[in-house]
Amino acid sequence: MVGAIAPSPEVHYLGIASRAARNIARRKGRVILAVIAIGIAMAVMISIPAGLNASQSAMEQLNDRMAVDYAAQAAEIENTSTLIEVGNTGSSFSSQRQGAPGQQSSATVNDTVISTIKAIDGVEAVVPFVSQTEGMPDREDFFGGSPPDSGGMPNGTMNMPDMSSMRDMLSDVVTVLGVSLTEENIANYSVLPTTILEGRNLEASETGAVLLTENLTAYYECGVGDTITIQDTEFTVVGIYENTTTMGNRTVFMSIADAQEIYDMGTNVSYLYVYAEDEDYVSTIASAISLAYEDVSVSTMSDRLEELNNLQEMSEQTLASASSTVEQTENTALQMIIIAVAATGLIILFVMLYTVKERTKEIGVLKTLGFSKGAVIAQFMLEGVMVSAIAGIVGAVIGWLGTSTLASVLLPSSTTSSMGGRMQQVASLSIQPDPAWMLVAFLIVVCLGALGSLYPAWRASRTKPVEALKND
Amino acid sequence: MTDAILRATGLSRTFQMGERNVIGIQGVNLEIARGESVAIRGPSGSGKTTLLTILGCLDRPNEGQLVIDGTDVTALPESALARIRSDKIGFVFQSFNLMPFLNARENVELPMELTSMTAQERTQRAKELLKLVGLADREDHRPSKLSAGEQQRVSIARALANRPPLLLADEPTGNLDSKNKVEIVRLIRRLSAEQNMTSVMVTHDNRVASQAGRVIFIKDGQVRSNKNRVPVKEMVEEEEDLD
């Protein structure tokens, strides 16, 4: 036994682990604070990528939906090669002119105009429409006197995507569309919606009846057979038609006679659909109309396609700017994750440094008992890792429960607001943390715990045994 | 070669205090045989604690050589020194220095973690040691639930855990009342005799010192006398002479 030094026994990890755990339990208040702080940092790590993913997939969905919409609309327009749309330019509503019925020579489209156009060579039919808006907050503010795009095509499929911010403001706006309910118009010129979900379609010469879209039944809180009041006049809802647009169609169909009556329009109409007997006549007819009524707007298929292209370009620009916002958001997100990572490491570093300083004497005692540097490092590293693992679990819980709140608080809301309500409508932004990423974040936090306690543990291991003798 | 558990030659330790050098001990020569019981006396600041920390391998001398149980520890690397501390030396402190978050038994088991004993063996031995110091019924108590005398008993049990040949105690009775003082000193004496341990105890108490087989008196970091069996009267005279 003399002079013999026993071979170094392996470090007892069980004892070290149990002491580490007890030391954590000794300073509950401090550990709880650190755990909460790190937990929040980890929740940030979890929720930010989740938020970004949601924005990106919403954007992609929106892109896809819009592409489909435009394709459908373009196809529809191409089917209307013989149609010329004639409206009031500048384009004042008939109702605005009703105080000056004498000024017939100007742009107001009325019976006289209709008969004149009908008389033009090659015109097969002229179908009049009245389009009015209800529930508009203050027209002048938004349109400078021009009407909103109001369900241009009879089926409502032409409802163009309007500016999203306007959309939010116009959530109460309803378009009342008066259509000419002659047998011929219904049969040949598809003035009514094609798909009726409930009840029936409007019938020839019917009055006092309306059709609503699905979304309007909720707005008016009524169904088939109920009555709704428009301009102090009661109408019976006879049917519900299918909404065919992404944007949601808010158009009420009624007979043109009813519409003219409730809006006090006399024989004035909002616009006309002029059908040529053949494509070849279209340009001649269009120029004839333009020549006769210079204040009237005339649009042929090619005009409408051009208009659609313009709209599509506008939406693409909006999407592009939204994408660049998402890119900016990615940078912000990266910064936040870096901050969260740094915060986690620093919290562990300072908590452990403080712990080591506070327990200098205790470490000295361990040293006097013969504990090696390695054993002391192991104990303090383990302590840091344990605290961060607890924090990781807490962070996972906070992250799981609070991801959508956190993401919307942390990420600049511009990502969503630039696309307005539309984004929500298209892809009801569901922000779900990715379990795989949660596991990664947990491991990152635990690694940061080890990293952050490395220096404090090293400091602890250098404590001199004589520290045990210093009296407090 | 005599059977010395400890042999010190020309040990010196100075502390750097800014510009000044403070002498802890200076040129200490000492040889202690296996099984001896030694008391170290001396006025406050004379270097008693400094000497004990060096003998206990808690600190290194600036000069001199120290051989413990046949091993020259003077130039040993830190890790080997730690092994010496765990295998060869039991240390008893004035302020007990128990781990506050471990109960009595766990405190006694702590140094045994550094051996190849199994958990069961450690618990078994810790219980035996606590019985030996008269605390069999206190093994589950944390230090805060124990009296000062009881805490010192636990720390003695801990010092004995790895059956070290050398027991060092720095004023082990310094924080105790007179009744406990006597009991603790008796306990250390009895146990070191029973286990054939060498004990080196720093004490201010001449009566305690007089019971030691050898009394070393130090002053200003130097050994002034080193005699067997010193009666109390002689110790008082010695103090008066030197003061």
Ligand SMILES: Nc1ncnc2c1ncn2[C@@H]1O[C@H](COP(=O)(O)OP(=O)(O)OP(=O)(O)O)[C@@H](O)[C@H]1O
């Ligand atoms: N870590 C240190 N740094 C600086 N000086 C020290 C240190 N430890 C001891 N000293 C000095 O060394 C000298 C001896 O101190 P030591 O503690 O060994 O005396 P002591 O005999 O144990 O005194 P006491 O009876 O008061 O415990 C004193 O002058 C002391 O101030």
Ligand SMILES: [Mg+2]
């Ligand atoms: Mg002292």
